[in-house]
Amino acid sequence: MFIEELRARTKEDHQQLDKLLIPYIKGCNTVAKYADLLQCFYGYFHPLESLISAYIDDDIVPQYSRRRKSNVIEEELQSMHENLHAINEDVPLPRIDNIAGALGAMYVLEGSTMGGKIISKILAENLGKQPSDIRFFNYYGDDTDVLWGQFVQSLNMFADELEDAGKGVVISVARNTFHCFKAWIEYYYLQKASGS
Numbered sequence: 489m490f491i492e493e494l495r496a497r498t499k500e501d502h503q504q505l506d507k508l509l510i511p512y513i514k515g516c517n518t519v520a521k522y523a524d525l526l527q528c529f530y531g532y533f534h535p536l537e538s539l540i541s542a543y544i545d546d547d548i549v550p551q552y553s554r555r556r557k558s559n560v561i562e563e564e565l566q567s568m569h570e571n572l573h574a575i576n577e578d579v580p581l582p583r584i585d586n587i588a589g590a591l592g593a594m595y596v597l598e599g600s601t602m603g604g605k606i607i608s609k610i611l612a613e614n615l616g617k618q619p620s621d622i623r624f625f626n627y628y629g630d631d632t633d634v635l636w637g638q639f640v641q642s643l644n645m646f647a648d649e650l651e652d653a654g655k656g657v658v659i660s661v662a663r664n665t666f667h668c669f670k671a672w673i674e675y676y677y678l679q680k681a682s683g684s
């Protein structure tokens with residue numbers, strides 16, 4: 489199955505992202521720090537979802553419209569009376585110019601809901617909330633595994649029709665999606681630390 493190859497080829501990228509993010513997640517012990525974390529995710533997910541939308545629809549990935557996660561961040565920040573930061577025009581983003589690339593990037597965004605199960609528990613405990621109150625990181629709730637399964641199935645079906653070069657595009661865009669997100673998080677928190 490293509491998913492196994494993709495998982496193996498991005499394993500190290502995922503580990504590096506986890507390593508960078510975990511201290512920020514564990515350090516989220518105030519609503520203000522939690523809002524910063526959400527702004528950080530919004531700054532990357534929102535423009536990336538717009539790039540993906542040019543190539544993916546509900547026929548390619550079931551329930552695609554429901555999978556746009558940055559809208560939930562907007563709602564969550566609003567409910568916390570936090571203003572949404574404008575998107576930084578220099579945010580690093582992977583280059584996406586076909587369905588294969590869009591699926592590679594989507595693999596990373598959809599996969600984040602798996603890590604979200606752990607992240608939402610840590611955040612809920614730190615902030616004295618229920619995991620269901622942590623909306624973005626627990627966005628699919630009890631449907632997480634089903635939605636992930638459907639995504640993996642569409643990805644595998646699409647990859648079955650691809651030559652090696654096409655599969656290579658999915659992998660390289662997925663890797664680049666991890667790398668750009670890591671670069672964005674580093675930039676975002678460095679900027680915060682310098683007070684700008």
Ligand code: HEM
Binds near residue numbers: 513601606
């Ligand atoms: C630091 C917090 C994170 C932790 C602790 C974490 C942990 C995990 C775990 C345990 C899984 C496997 C779940 C399972 O098989 O049941 C997983 C899957 C995945 N996560 Fe993360 N994750 C984190 C953050 C992220 C983020 C921020 C992204 C992307 C933006 C991401 C992308 C993925 C992907 C793509 C998969 C699917 C791998 C596969 O099965 O093919 N993760 N994560």
